[in-house]
Amino acid sequence: MPPAVSDAGRRRPAVVAARPERTKLKGSENLLPKTMAAVLLTGHGGLEKLEYRTDVPVPRPKKGEVLIQVAAAGINNTDVNTRIGWYSKVITSGTGEGGSAGFDTVDDADATWTGKALEFPRIQGADACGRIADVGEGVSRDRIGERVLVRNMLRTPVDYQPFACWTFGSECDGGFAQFTVAPAAETYAVRSDWSDEELAAVPCAYSTAENMMHRAAVGVERVLVTGASGGVGLAAVQLAKRRGATVIAVCSASKAADVMAQGADQTVDRSADVISALGGGSVDVVIDLVGGPQVSRLLDLLRPGGRYAIAGAIGGPVAEIDLRTLYLKDVSVFGCTFQEDEVFENVIKYVERREVRPVVSRTYPLKAIARAQEDFLTKRHLGKLVLIPPAPTA
Template identity: 40%
Template sequence: MTLPTTMTAARLTRHGGLDALEVAEVAVPAPGEGEVLVRVAAVALNNTDLWTREGAYGSAEDPGAQRGWRGRIDFPRIQGADVAGRVCAVGAGVAEDLLGRRVVVDPAIYDDDGPDANPVGLMGSERDGGYAEYVTAPAAQVHDVSDSPLTDDQLASLPTAYGTALGMIERGRLRAGETVLVSGASGGVGLAAVQLAHARGARVVAITSAGKIPAVRAAGADAVVDRGDDLRAQLRSVTSEGVDVGLDVVAGGLVPEALPLLREGGRWVVAGALGGFDVALDVRRLYLHNAQLIGSSMHTPSHFALLMQLAREGEIRPVLAATFPLGRAREAQQELARRAHVGKIVLHP
């Protein structure tokens, strides 16, 4: 197969507004040793795309500093963490039987090679991503899903949102029969958490806005409450026996409000801060009840392997909100920022 020498890509030229994202013709990357080249069939958007563009992650020393997901970005940077496609070339040391395989890329950059490694970087931030016709990736992080019944759009929806949600579920040790509370349940990670927790056999209580309640209930929530209408009273009415696990992407004022709902030995897992970074809480609610407050950033390699097995079996079917051609990447990010949708937004190169 003869590959083109140039491709269309949407890349960041700096931190900033939508005008910082440009569509350009760039060179097709060559896979290095241990890498493969993937022809991108679909790439899903995530909030991290917006925050990386805006440089909104800050640093421990300076919360207001403009940074990518884990540090300074080398511009220009092609965005996009969530890629589904086919392997079209392999680098040195990679078996050629991967050629032609339908794959999903694990977008994390890990701190070691073990199954429980921590993500310390992300495709689309710390290395070029999939807002392009082609992208390179380590062969060890390319998962063969040739037999999956899911569409390319559904497969591309899995890595960051569903990987993050599954990481939360695994770190929170959620078991069948337990009650789980999911905040931000209509967003990418929140809706994924609802689906995954339901598939695990948990009783799912979800928080969302009034207009999105039917969609969240359809995704598998057993009870859904309106975040804007006396939230504490609603939660107490549907969790009278308490909550075993909280899966929280909102944080802010929700943490002190909902933490008292935890049963003895409960686990509250935080993977986002849509409601605010600063949290004030009564620590007695933790130590007097043997509760745990757990930070969860994306997934480990073992979590991702479990997610890919679910994809091969068709156990989880992501909800799609909209698709855009790559040339309309700005419009797609604008739609994501509006937060009027339920499900994933996907680009087609």
Template identity: 50%
Template sequence: MKAIVTLGNGGYDRLLHCDVLRPVPGPDEVLIRVLAAGVNNTEINTRLGWYSSSVRTGTEDAAAAEQAAPTQKADGGWNAATPFPFIQGTDCCGVVIEAGRAADRQLLGRRVLVRACMRPDGFSSHETIWMGSDFDGAFAEFVKVPASEAFAVNCDWSDAELATIPCAYGTAENMLHRAALRAGERVLVTGASGGVGSAAIQLARHRGARVVAVTSHDKAEAVRQLGCETVLDRSADLPAVLGEGSIDLVVDNVAGPHFGVMPKLLRRGGRYVSSGAIGGPIVSFDIRDVYLKDLTLIGCTAWDEPVFPNLVSCIEAGAIRPLLAGTFPLARIADAQREFLRKQHVGNFVLIP
């Protein structure tokens, strides 16, 4: 089969379009013919080794540095070392074509989404393994996964539209679930035009929350159409515009130099939740804002058990809609990732094998 093999940490030259052996499913696994595979920050960050403690900048700066002078990082992946060479691809929409002898045969012929965040020790443990980060993923014509991680979806969305969902919407739903967002609360979403940010807006609105979104001026109208109460430019003085103590929950995957204002925006007893730091992982803030206001800071990586079933229900009920920024052939993955890093889009890009 054709696949994109990531050879190691570095630039786009580390992405090799080549022939590899088609995977064979084990007893508890299914083989999926990939119909579409989404592009996310996580694949770029893993290729760059961005998760290493040695990296102190945001994704865009790290990408430029690795393209100029690539370095191998032993701690550059989600779970420390990345198993190079391997096939990335966290988002998979596909059809089940084979099932192992102990797998659910009712999945055969069904269009499915794959729950990429897997909990090998059960949902009482936060240990995870990720498709496309810890083992071969969906940047290929075929992928094998545990049958328990393949979820049949009944809807009229295109394959590419469905492929925008797993990582971005799973991450957003997990943050809102973990932070226990309630109807009527006011939530601030940073990076609102990105895959996770735009998903968080829709899922927060589905819960009955009021959403304040932060994005760039040129994307404001597209973000506003997702149902936001207020859309602010990322250069705005947020405490001056919104008022200190005016937000119940901050959903932030940006971090970077503006992180320090987030605790000030939160009301007493408010919550801050994050699953990323595309603006830079090293931040500065006043810890007194945290303890004097009884704030809760929540980090999210491992998806909780209800998260993916909730997403499938939302899709099938028409409660959310996909934001497909564009598609690329699998062989043009470098072009797709370059376009992704330009940050001129709203939603997600998708690769078609």
């Protein structure tokens, strides 16, 4: 359960955070292996497109980059969506329909975050926790050994252009490997005594949820979170509660008690009609991670002047809404992908101050990624599933 809320509405750290971990790694002795284990995405499609190999060249950090020995890598919806080409506008169904086998028809040209064709093979993995094993030109070697997290929505490759998205594990190789490279400026040392698996559950889920809080300016008000038992959903519950909100969580009845334990004040069964359960105009902010046919009812749920933020549509990317609801109620709609720099930086601070904490339901060896994604698609778990790469050998 998250720590108790102080009178000021912010969570007190449970203990003083640990100093940054530094571990002597092979990179510091120039003993890095030449090849590594990694999962290569070979094209858009089913689970057969995930190829586990042990002969992939270990990347070398370029100027301004660091090489990270990956300790753990979280699984996210974006990994599945990218694999199956769900971002392509020709796909109109939810993620689950093509999650295992893929879709019959995908337009490769627009099947990514950026709307441009993905380059294959690609090492996916938006979440990576590990230790710096080597550094490129211009980066202090004092950083070798730091335990780090990588900002999943990278800004350096797009020269910090507003609304330009360059996703770790999509537009460049990510964390489903023993080693990965990332911009040094966007690789953050973390002062925490959490496990590697817990830290690997943070970057994508918590930055996505914090971005929604930031864009919708969530405060001391009534906030509804859909998909509340998943990684991003639980993060949103914790982060909204951190801001002093009264949190209503939409989840299955079997997970209601667990979601309440993470800070929700009330739950609504995901099969229920939200208007019947809560009443129209009863919520200030909707944090929607599901999309699909329920969007119209979620807009009806908002009070006049309410805000609707969306950052996922696993329930389906196409929704029918009544535009009169938007303009007659002065509803603000926020599509949330691009993240201001402060969003990820704030997440690191929350972790170090123990103001939030992820739930990791299960871990898998990296080579079991197909089984892990199959389990992920069932949505029977709470929070996050995490992959563990094998220890490298010289």
